[in-house]
Amino acid sequence: MTDLELLTEAAREAGRIATMHFGGALDVVEKPGGAGPVTAADHAVNFALQEILCSARPHYGWLSEESPEDPTRRAAPRTFIVDPIDGTRSFIAGQKTWGHALAVVENGQVIAAAVYMPLRDELFASAVGEGATKNDLPIKVSRREGLEGAEVLATRPNLSPDFWPGGVPRMNAQSRPSLAYRLCAVAEGRFDATFTFRPAWEWDIAAGTLILTEAGAQVTDREGRALIFNNPAAQVNGLIAGPPRLHAALQAASAPRPLP
Template sequence: MPGPEVDLTLLVDAAREAGKIALSYWKNDPKSWEKADDAGPVTEADLAVNDALQGMLRGVRPDYGWLSEESEADPSRLDARHCFIIDPIDGTRAFIAGQEGFSHSLAVARGDRIVAAVVHLPVRNVTYTAFEDGPALRNGEPIRPSHASLPGATVLTYRAAAEPGFWRGHHVPDFKREFRPSLAWRLCLAAEGRFDAALSLRAAWEWDIAAGSLIAERAGAVVSDRRGERMKFNSPKAMVDGLIVAGSMLHGQLLDALEPEQPPN
């Protein structure tokens, strides 16, 4: 059975090929449509990348399970020792708009833990990588999270997360809110300290955060769901209950400031 470092090499090669495919559609008016149940947009590029990745990855690891945003649910993944967790294009709205901030998010889970991960931004030519017990790298160079704390930290999150109802005593901590279209990229930006934290109080799909969670963890950030619990992957629902990713001090401050019983969002 190949180890995480070998799987990482496979993921990196696949992510770069995915980038080539995505760039052939980017700014070329790809066909797009809305998914059912208000699940967001999808394009012909998402599907082409998904098909290519499935062929590249499962062609080499046929015994690995497969969980992807753009594939039909396959319950057999739950019985697999290893599982690929893939978002072919994370940030599809940005991709449709011709913006640079979309990524490919590729991970391998062993049991309920991520052991190899890649987040690749093809337009920016930036690749984040990590594997179990190895370093987190950005284009081959080690990364570390910031040592920021409240007040004044810069947090990557969506607008609604700064509403008073999510915070103890309806007191929103003093942080500056920023946003980037790819959730996978947001985790990596927190991992490398360009921003101080990534926060989501909504349930997150595993394919959006699997790769970024390991990259942030191996960089030295504290990574948890919104309640401070360890994230678990390849679950039946394929969702994680929000996320807090930050250096240890800021992570603790954000967790302590959150209202334990969250309002609907």
């Protein structure tokens, strides 16, 4: 079984477990430091994923939003980077826009990825050099080149004039609770680009980064640098993703400045 096959199998099992909890008693707890809510479903899915993935690949490292930090992950030949439920607030609210994001990283780069949205029955998957798929069908990013009228996925804080020295471009902006799903929606061409200028957790973006790249997108941090994963702090300096020319336009228009 390849890493990608393992990830897709595990993602579907995660969906089965999460949907069993969906709409029930969730035992919601707020994480310390304003890190957001976590539920019994997050923990159940995390436990199952670690059992499935680490039993199949015991020599791989493990990095998950819902697991204690394991510093040995950085010395492992490959590392799983997992968000058991991305879009927990959406899950709690009884909405559909939540899912599971799973990736395998080697030498700082994602080599296999799966994002599964159970209530939408959408499985996005990719391995290096093999393209990106949604439910086994190939997907590609849009052909948009310019900022004017671009359909983008971004939260309201990222549209603050503080991030756009020449003024906020005239783009059509929407958002979705799950960052992993935002990346996949751009990968399949439903939206033209997505960006976040604040530090992003690796488990939110690792899987989607490969899916986007294999779908033809340019994906970098907010300063235009290549993304490196399995960092000590498990964060990257924001993200800009879209078709190459649109990416370049976004990166130029949002020239880095200190965060407000």
